[in-house]
Amino acid sequence: MFRYPAARLRQLVSPLLGRGAMRTQTSTAEQSLKTKIGQTGQRPFWSSSRVMLFTALTGTAAYSYGINDDTRKSPFLWSKPSKPHYASKSHMEKARGETSQLRFALGEDAISTDDEDLHLHGYSEWSSINIDQLPVAVAYPKSTEEVSQIAKVCHKYKVPMIPYSGGSSLEANFSAPYGGMSVDFSFMDQILSLHAEDMDVVVQPSVSWMSLNEQIKDSGLFFPVDPGPSARIGGMVGTSCRRVHPPSGTNAVRYGTMKDWVINLTVVLADGTVIKTRRRPRKSSAGYNLTNLFIGSEGTLGFVTEITLKLAVIPQDTSVAVVTFPTIRDAAAAASKVMRAGIPVAAMELMDEVQMAVINRAGSTAKKWKEVPTMFFKFSGTKAGVQENIKLVKSIARTHKSGDFEFAIDAEEQKTLWSARKESLWSMLALRKEGHEVWSTDVAVPISRLPDIIEVSKKEMDDLGLFASILGHIGDGNFHESIMYNNKDPKERAAVEKCIKDMVDRALEMEGTCTGEHGIGLGKKESLMKELGLDTINVMRSIKGALDPHWLMNPGKIMDMPS
CATH class of the missing domain: 3.30.465.10 (Uridine Diphospho-n-acetylenolpyruvylglucosamine Reductase; domain 3)
Structure with missing residues (x-):
């Protein structure tokens, strides 16, 4: 696979940066350029006013050549992508004033090419899918107007643009497979x-x-x-x-x-x-x-x-309860019955025995939990309504061999009980050994099929012999697998990948979806094709082409680029 090397991009960009326009580390190339200027007394062709233009062109190179052979064979593509048109010398000259105005409008430190920033905006420790390519630069706008200015320049010079928000992607949603500009909205927080x-x-x-x-x-x-x-x-x-x-x-x-x-x-x-x-x-x-x-x-x-x-x-009353079950199938079946009964619970969550052990080992909550399949319920509404709903849920849970309900007595204890659910993935990540990763993904199925898919998927996951858990928002048929594995062992990763793929395929066979929550990103494009079919994907591609004919907005996500 051809990749425009990130190190080479940074080497090229570094000597061209105007003081205060971008944050970067001083490079050997930059010092060499300064020495040359001192010796000749001549201004270099590249001035700070052309920084954005150069970033555009290097982004275009990554955008154009970052497509591998596997992508060209993908059913998402009608034919090999066509060669893009680069900016001419006359366009470069016309960009001088425009890029200077953009730099002035965004202010100092609004655009970064710092190594650490590029890595942060191209790699996610949450994701099982990461690529070598990083963005060329990161922009930090503060308003809609500044975002518009960035987009106009990137559009004119065909630079890919990738949005960045919380940075907790699981499917490489904010990765930069074709380089370009990462647009970080951190300062738009009002x-x-x-x-x-x-x-x-x-x-x-x-x-x-x-x-x-x-x-x-x-x-x-x-x-x-x-x-x-x-x-x-x-x-x-x-x-x-x-x-x-x-x-x-x-x-x-x-x-x-x-x-x-x-x-x-x-x-x-x-x-x-x-x-x-x-x-x-x-x-x-x-x-x-x-x-x-x-x-x-x-x-x-x-x-x-x-x-x-x-x-x-804000509801008049809220109650949080935790109840255990002998098996994960019993818990899933109870959840299905609660939904079918039409009981208006605010939330209904499930964690298996492994995930409960993770919570205990990580010490992320103040409580010691029983390491068995556990359901978390949240009830809200009027005081009378909450009590009635608790009574109905208890009755259904008992028919599926539940243990006793443990209720929070005040708001602080509610936080403690619910914190186990909120800290689930964080707790697993905290237990990673060096060289290990956590592969976490999800599917959703019709509620009646939830007990079946959870039971089979958990068995296959347990057969791996790895540290792996199931948790889910089972009130809407959605659950997650999280598997810890050695990413330096190709056989182990391949086994985990097959386990995950089988779970996704099984969900599709049950008329479910390949992703309940985390989106498609780079990771589930093939599964989306299986789920919706080529005709539906082509409708999406047509909408994309109408709004973004040059495929600059987060390219490579959801579907591959057509020619």
């Missing part, structure tokens, strides 16, 4: 307006859901989608609340997932055009549903820069 009377709020993409709820709690409202602690709203939108773990959220049974809580979006398209998908009423039948088009698109159609979210009233 709550722009709260409309308490209308029960909605407008936020920027890097607002954390936990921070949002803390800041608006005095309004009596909250944002009910309840993912992992590191989740940010932009990433939750980009993957339909799938990018982070556990992204669809532990409140998904009662409140639904991310797409149910987004009213409208402000989006920057590939050419820098800024659109708003609809206005602020909760109900509208005006035109196409563009809001949902961008939710779950993983940044392949545009950059989401503002999000209007629905809010819910």
